[in-house]
Amino acid sequence: MKILSVANQKGGVGKSTLSAHLAYAAHEAGLRVLLVDMDKQGSLSLTFPPADGATPGLLASQLFASPPVDAKPEEVQERLSIIRADPALLSVDKADNAVIRLPAVALRRHSADFDLCVIDTPPLLGVRLMAALAASDAVVTPVSVGLYELAGVVDLMQSIRVIRTQGFNPRLRHIGILPMKINTRASEEVEALAALRKQYGSAILAESLAERAAVRKAVAQRRPVWRNTRGSGHLLAAREWRAACSAVLARMA
Numbered sequence: 083m084k085i086l087s088v089a090n091q092k093g094g095v096g097k098s099t100l101s102a103h104l105a106y107a108a109h110e111a112g113l114r115v116l117l118v119d120m121d122k123q124g125s126l127s128l129t130f131p132p133a134d135g136a137t138p139g140l141l142a143s144q145l146f147a148s149p150p151v152d153a154k155p156e157e158v159q160e161r162l163s164i165i166r167a168d169p170a171l172l173s174v175d176k177a178d179n180a181v182i183r184l185p186a187v188a189l190r191r192h193s194a195d196f197d198l199c200v201i202d203t204p205p206l207l208g209v210r211l212m213a214a215l216a217a218s219d220a221v222v223t224p225v226s227v228g229l230y231e232l233a234g235v236v237d238l239m240q241s242i243r244v245i246r247t248q249g250f251n252p253r254l255r256h257i258g259i260l261p262m263k264i265n266t267r268a269s270e271e272v273e274a275l276a277a278l279r280k281q282y283g284s285a286i287l288a289e290s291l292a293e294r295a296a297v298r299k300a301v302a303q304r305r306p307v308w309r310n311t312r313g314s315g316h317l318l319a320a321r322e323w324r325a326a327c328s329a330v331l332a333r334m335a
Contacts, residue, residue, distance in 0.1 A: 083116070083193035084334055086200050086257075087218040091238050093205035095226045096262040096291070098125035099301055100326075101202040105130075106306035107327035109162050113197040116155055118142060118189070119167040120210045126202040127166040129304055130158045139163070143170035145185040146177065146213070155192065163196070175208040182209060182250060186217035198334070207241060215242060216250040222257040222330050227264060227274045235259065257333045260326060261290040289326040294319040 088101045101117065109115045119126040120142055132138075139156030142165050155163035174181065189199060201214045215221060221242065225235055245251050259282065265271045279286050291297075296316040300307040308320035 083189075083196045083199055084220070085189060085218045086198065086330075086334055087203055087214045087221040088200065088224065089203040089211060089214065089221050089238060090223050090225060090235065091205060091207050091211070091241075092226075095205075096224045097121075097205070098129065098202050099297065100222075100224050100260070100262070101126055101200050102129045102301075103306055103323055103327050104200050104330060105162065107324070108198045108200075108331060110306075111331075112161075114161045114195065115163070116189075116192065116196040116199040117162075117164040118145070118199060118201040118214075119165065120171065120214050121202055121204045122167055122169070122171045123204075124167040127164065129301070130162070130164050131304070132156065133158055140165050141168040141170070142166060143168050143174060145188040146174050146181045147188070148181075148184055150184075150188045150191060171204075171210065174210055174213075175206075177209055179209065179212075182213045182216050185213045186251070189217055198331075207237060212241065212245065212250070215245045215254060218251070218254060220255040220257050220334055223259045224262045225259050227261055227271050227278065256285075257330055258285055258287045260287045260330070263293045264290055266292045287326070287329055289322070289329050291322050291326055292319070294322075296320075297323070 088097045090097060105115050105117055117126060136156055140151060140153040144151040155165045157163045203211050203214045223235060223238060242254060242256055245254055261275055264275060294315060296319040297307050307323045311317050311320050
């Protein structure tokens with residue numbers, strides 16, 4: 083099982099939407115997918131509601147238990163399971179840094195059952211985010227093109243360096259920065275994206291995701307944006323999201 087974190091210390095950039103679509107794409111490709119919702123807000127958990135008669139499974143806060151909790155992730159559908167966010171996650175950030183290594187151990191107990199694990203991380207630098215990075219093979223960073231949003235990326239890059247160099251996870255790879263929620267009608271955002279690509283080069287993924295109503299509608303209906311497409315705008319959104327998810331998953335391979 084390979085583990086991918088979707089991380090940015092700024093909220094509202096689309097981490098949960100990207101996490102869900104990466105899961106949709108991998109699942110449709112025939113992979114066995116495990117989702118982990120480390121964000122107390124629980125947006126990813128809302129996207130994948132329990133199946134009828136589902137048995138509650140392992141919770142995200144229990145990944146920080148020592149010894150590991152003997153429970154399985156909740157099965158949402160065949161080849162797709164989730165470890166849901168729960169209120170006890172709030173107490174994790176008050177814990178000692180020693181717990182940062184525990185989720186890696188807990189998740190590897192399930193490695194034979196899944197091909198890909200996608201972790202939706204919280205929008206703050208703390209124990210949960212560091213633990214997700216310590217458990218992951220790779221991390222992708224969704225970013226809105228704005229002054230405040232880009233400032234947070236610098237802090238995240240520093241966090242990745244700490245995880246690599248302090249012995250938590252030297253193998254962690256940064257897949258890249260994925261521009262999201264771009265207003266293609268705003269010249270300043272288009273110019274800012276061009277400047278970003280010039281400054282950071284290949285660290286910025288070639289794909290980008292525009293702000294489109296079809297995406298918000300798909301999220302509300304709990305389905306990938308490329309399903310049940312209607313209209314030219316929806317088709318364009320579907321192509322953009324398929325391309326972005328394919329690029330991220332290809333880099334994971």
